[in-house]
Amino acid sequence: MQVTLKIFRYNPETDKKPHYETYRVEAEPTDRVLDLLEKVKGQQDGTLTFRRSCAHGVCGSDAMRINGMNRLACKVLIQDLGTDHITVEPLLGLPTVKDLVVDMEPFFEHYRSVKPFFINNDPPPQKERLQSPEERERFDDTTKCILCAACTTSCPSFWLDDQYVGPAAIVNAHRFIFDSRDQGAEERLKILADQFGVFRCHTIFNCTLACPREIQITKAIGEVRKAIATGRLD
Amino acid sequence: MKTHQYDVVVVGAGGAGLMAALYASQRAKTAVISKLYPTRSHTGAAQGGIGAALGNMEEDHPEWHTYDTVKGSDYLGDQDAIEFMCHQAPEIVYELEHMGLPFSRTPEGLIAQRPFGGHTNNETGKPVRRACYAADRTGHMILQTLYQQGIKHGLTFFDEFQVLDLIMVNGKAAGVVALEIATGEIHIFHAKAVIFATGGWGRLWEITSNAFTLTGDGAAIVLRRGLPLQDMEFYQFHPTGIYKLGILITEGVRGEGGVLINDKGERFMDRYAPTVKDLASRDVVSRAIYIEIREGRGINGQRYVYLDVRPETVNKYAALDGRTRPDGSPYVVTAEELLAKLPDIIDFCRTYLGIDPVTEPIPVQPTAHYAMGGIPTNIKGEVLADENGTVVPGLYAAGETACVSVHGANRLGTNSLLDIVVFGKQAGIHAAEYAAGADFEPLPGDAADFARAQLDALLQSKGQERIADIAAAMKRVMMDHVGVFRTEEGMREALQTIRELKERFKHIRLDDRGKTFNTELLSAWELGNLLDLAEVTTVSALARQESRGAHSREDFPKRDDQNWLKHTLAWKPADGEVTLRYKPVVITKYQPKERVY
Ligand SMILES: Cc1cc2nc3c(=O)[nH]c(=O)nc-3n(C[C@H](O)[C@H](O)[C@H](O)COP(=O)(O)OP(=O)(O)OC[C@H]3O[C@@H](n4cnc5c(N)ncnc54)[C@H](O)[C@@H]3O)c2cc1C
Ligand code: SF4
Ligand code: FES
Numbered sequence: 001m002q003v004t005l006k007i008f009r010y011n012p013e014t015d016k017k018p019h020y021e022t023y024r025v026e027a028e029p030t031d032r033v034l035d036l037l038e039k040v041k042g043q044q045d046g047t048l049t050f051r052r053s054c055a056h057g058v059c060g061s062d063a064m065r066i067n068g069m070n071r072l073a074c075k076v077l078i079q080d081l082g083t084d085h086i087t088v089e090p091l092l093g094l095p096t097v098k099d100l101v102v103d104m105e106p107f108f109e110h111y112r113s114v115k116p117f118f119i120n121n122d123p124p125p126q127k128e129r130l131q132s133p134e135e136r137e138r139f140d141d142t143t144k145c146i147l148c149a150a151c152t153t154s155c156p157s158f159w160l161d162d163q164y165v166g167p168a169a170i171v172n173a174h175r176f177i178f179d180s181r182d183q184g185a186e187e188r189l190k191i192l193a194d195q196f197g198v199f200r201c202h203t204i205f206n207c208t209l210a211c212p213r214e215i216q217i218t219k220a221i222g223e224v225r226k227a228i229a230t231g232r233l234d
Numbered sequence: 235m236k237t238h239q240y241d242v243v244v245v246g247a248g249g250a251g252l253m254a255a256l257y258a259s260q261r262a263k264t265a266v267i268s269k270l271y272p273t274r275s276h277t278g279a280a281q282g283g284i285g286a287a288l289g290n291m292e293e294d295h296p297e298w299h300t301y302d303t304v305k306g307s308d309y310l311g312d313q314d315a316i317e318f319m320c321h322q323a324p325e326i327v328y329e330l331e332h333m334g335l336p337f338s339r340t341p342e343g344l345i346a347q348r349p350f351g352g353h354t355n356n357e358t359g360k361p362v363r364r365a366c367y368a369a370d371r372t373g374h375m376i377l378q379t380l381y382q383q384g385i386k387h388g389l390t391f392f393d394e395f396q397v398l399d400l401i402m403v404n405g406k407a408a409g410v411v412a413l414e415i416a417t418g419e420i421h422i423f424h425a426k427a428v429i430f431a432t433g434g435w436g437r438l439w440e441i442t443s444n445a446f447t448l449t450g451d452g453a454a455i456v457l458r459r460g461l462p463l464q465d466m467e468f469y470q471f472h473p474t475g476i477y478k479l480g481i482l483i484t485e486g487v488r489g490e491g492g493v494l495i496n497d498k499g500e501r502f503m504d505r506y507a508p509t510v511k512d513l514a515s516r517d518v519v520s521r522a523i524y525i526e527i528r529e530g531r532g533i534n535g536q537r538y539v540y541l542d543v544r545p546e547t548v549n550k551y552a553a554l555d556g557r558t559r560p561d562g563s564p565y566v567v568t569a570e571e572l573l574a575k576l577p578d579i580i581d582f583c584r585t586y587l588g589i590d591p592v593t594e595p596i597p598v599q600p601t602a603h604y605a606m607g608g609i610p611t612n613i614k615g616e617v618l619a620d621e622n623g624t625v626v627p628g629l630y631a632a633g634e635t636a637c638v639s640v641h642g643a644n645r646l647g648t649n650s651l652l653d654i655v656v657f658g659k660q661a662g663i664h665a666a667e668y669a670a671g672a673d674f675e676p677l678p679g680d681a682a683d684f685a686r687a688q689l690d691a692l693l694q695s696k697g698q699e700r701i702a703d704i705a706a707a708m709k710r711v712m713m714d715h716v717g718v719f720r721t722e723e724g725m726r727e728a729l730q731t732i733r734e735l736k737e738r739f740k741h742i743r744l745d746d747r748g749k750t751f752n753t754e755l756l757s758a759w760e761l762g763n764l765l766d767l768a769e770v771t772t773v774s775a776l777a778r779q780e781s782r783g784a785h786s787r788e789d790f791p792k793r794d795d796q797n798w799l800k801h802t803l804a805w806k807p808a809d810g811e812v813t814l815r816y817k818p819v820v821i822t823k824y825q826p827k828e829r830v831y
Contacts, residue, residue: 011748011750012750013748013749013750014748030586038702041702041754042700042701042702042703043700043702045745046700046701046744046745046746046754047745047746047748047754049746049751049752049753049754050753051753052446053270053274053276053445053446053447054274054276054278054279054445054446055445055446055481056279056479056481056582056586057581057582057585058278058279058371058374058578059270059273059274059275059276059278059279059445060273060274061270061271061274075585077585077586097416097750097751098750098751101751103416104271108271112385115386116382116385117334117382117383117385117386118333118334118379118382118383118386120334124328124332126328127288127328127344128328128331128332128337128344128345129331129332130342130343130344131339131343132339132341132343133338133339133340133341133343135339135343136336136337136338136339139336140336140369143336143368143371143375143378144371144374146273146278146374147271147273176334179334179336181334182334214581
């Protein structure tokens with residue numbers, strides 16, 4: 001089949017402002033959007049710029065707006081879009097570096113701000129710390145995050161004020177707050193109780209819809225809020 | 235041009251690079267340079283598990299793990315290194331757990347373990363549960379955990395910086411040259427010690443489980459600097475990649491009871507590996523699939539077979555095999571259990587194939603997966619310059635890009651995640667120790683010239699060739715002739731083609747001549763790396779007139795210990811011919827014998 005791709009283009013070295021470029025490519029219905037971007041770059045226009053690595057939805061490199069929705073280009077098949085007209089644009093809310101590439105630094109800065117690492121100051125046992133399957137299950141969902149930024153850049157609260165830590169940072173805090181082996185919950189909850197923390201969330205659910213790992217983000221944010229409100233982790 | 239100075243520079247931020255950096259930074263001023271954001275490294279794609287004889291599920295011993303790895307390597311692995319790795323394994327898995335890695339758990343709260351190909355109870359020969367796992371995203375959890383520790387300990391990262399060259403002064407490593415991708419600016423990292431941890435090069439082949447970015451940069455850079463690469467002819471094809479896409483379906487699926495089925499509905503691994511069947515070593519299973527396909531028993535005569543993990547199939551064959559649970563009861567699975575243990579696999583099948591593996595079988599074919607060969611090192615991660623074990627001062631390598639050699643001619647599943655953390659740690663410790671006793675070599679004034687000349691040649695090339703066409707031709711010929719089965723004739727043809735492609739590569743045309751995020755330029759440079767590695771791989775494979783592990787020659791179908799129980803070392807001077815030399819395998823306890831599963 002023939003597909004028409006309308007792609008956001010911006011090269012800071014030559015363009016005063018962004019524009020759209022249209023390409024027609026031959027495609028299989030089972031092709032990924034990423035395959036088409038590769039085809040355009042390889043055969044029609046080598047200047048088209050985007051990030052990609054794993055090509056199967058596990059590294060988080062190629063989050064972008066595809067027909068208006070934040071998606072991983074490698075995880076969307078043409079047949080799933082239900083149209084042969086595809087518009088591809090960079091994520092919103094982060095500065096565009098070139099074409100579909102955005103500056104990820106502000107995103108990672110928020111991530112780092114919530115202490116996204118294991119804290120337990122007791123000397124470890126000789127073997128593993130014990131954890132029951134139920135305790136492990138408690139935070140399983142939020143261990144899946146691949147830091148693709150699809151959630152944070154779909155969030156109107158983040159668009160409004162980019163000082164808000166955003167859903168991805170909260171997801172990564174949740175992963176530790178509810179880990180029975182971790183002792184840093186209090187520090188993290190304090191950070192998230194801040195004016196740029198969880199209370200910026202207005203349960204709009206964009207993040208949950210955007211997440212390619214199908215993490216129940218809004219639920220996780222709710223659990224963190226409850227923990228702040230009640231001072232309890234259950 | 236900017237110049238930075240660090241005691242230790244780590245190139246690569248996958249499992250190996252991060253582990254090396256965590257250890258090096260305890261003693262030395264350390265920087266990590268990575269062309270990807272660390273969490274996008276391909277370690278994150280690893281699914282099934284990390285091998286360690288914890289014995290959490292049943293009796294197991296590091297010594298059994300050692301023997302299985304030696305046997306799996308088809309006796310080409312160095313036994314001192316293998317023994318070291320397998321005995322370090324339990325300790326390092328506990329260390330990961332102490333860093334917070336969320337392993338799946340047994341009802342007692344211990345780290346859960348599952349069976350994987352080639353890992354056995356050495357007394358009964360039956361599969362043993364040795365792969366420590368976190369659902370089917372073990373690599374993701376390792377990568378995330380190590381990166382989290384990097385943040386915790388304030389590691390210095392240069393993200394999206396691509397290393398192009400190694401600086402050598404007086405025969406010692408003195409730093410690297412890198413391109414800042416966002417700006418196109420060249421940076422020099424002056425260092426006392428350099429650790430390469432740049433991962434594999436699956437992108438040499440058409441069907442692969444590897445990321446677009448796995449282009450063997452580190453190996454190619456070292457080769458260009460006049461150092462050898464070891465055992466390049468040994469490249470692993472994983473038996474179960476998703477048909478046409480190559481996306482990996484972990485061996486863990488067979489560990490959970492999935493079986494391979496041909497067009498006649500036969501569980502054909504019965505015939506190839508009567509004892510462990512579908513859990514035979516990867517080389518054995520990949521060849522079996524190729525033979526089934528070649529003899530017309532691919533599904534509908536096509537180039538794939540089925541991997542069937544529907545509960546009714548699993549339970550039927552588990553009963554036939556007499557498989558039991560740890561408590562002795564018969565092994566029975568439900569769809570819910572499979573969903574819980576293999577969520578990502580099920581998601582891949584739904585997304586890319588539109589099928590549900592709990593109700594439909596998965597079409598699979600062998601997929602290019604893992605480089606057993608690479609930059610030769612010893613157990614400390616020190617890079618070796620020749621067949622006599624001469625160390626290159628200040629230069630280290632670890633992970634998939636290195637060849638210690640613990641995998642020999644064929645790697646067992648779960649042993650790479652183990653390798654990257656064990657030897658990443660060693661490289662980090664020893665590089666820092668070396669740096670503590672070394673001075674900075676003076677930087678030559680032309681340190682960046684070679685890197686810049688490579689980029690300029692690409693930018694200024696005025697031909698008409700497209701890099702995508704050259705890449706496609708290379709991948710096809712490697713898949714057809716330097717893949718699962720090889721012959722003299724086929725490989726000669728491949729070599730001819732590769733040399734023609736290298737010629738064509740001199741006449742490429744780039745559309746993008748800009749500085750900002752020029753991924754076209756970097757892809758072209760990476761293609762140059764792949765072409766060099768294709769040539770070295772093919773020349774090494776042509777010379778080896780035997781079949782061993784993943785190197786399977788139809789014209790020399792037998793293993794030949796008399797003549798070929800030795801490692802290949804390949805050199806490739808710029809625009810010169812590949813030259814080969816050999817060095818003996820280290821054999822300590824286990825004398826080579828025939829390999830049956
Ligand atoms: C799909 C899949 C599943 C797997 N499952 C398992 C499993 O279950 N168990 C197991 O043991 N093994 C498994 N493996 C193998 C194992 O995951 C890899 O061999 C291992 O993770 C490699 O780690 P690494 O640190 O060496 O390299 P990678 O994780 O590949 O990291 C390479 C790093 O180098 C950087 N880099 C590369 N080139 C440059 C350059 N020029 N400049 C700067 N930086 C550069 C990259 O940015 C990246 O950070 C699997 C592999 C795949 C593909
Ligand atoms: S929570 Fe989901 S959408 Fe957000 S960064 Fe993580 S994986 Fe991406
Ligand atoms: S390329 Fe890795 S998530 Fe799409």
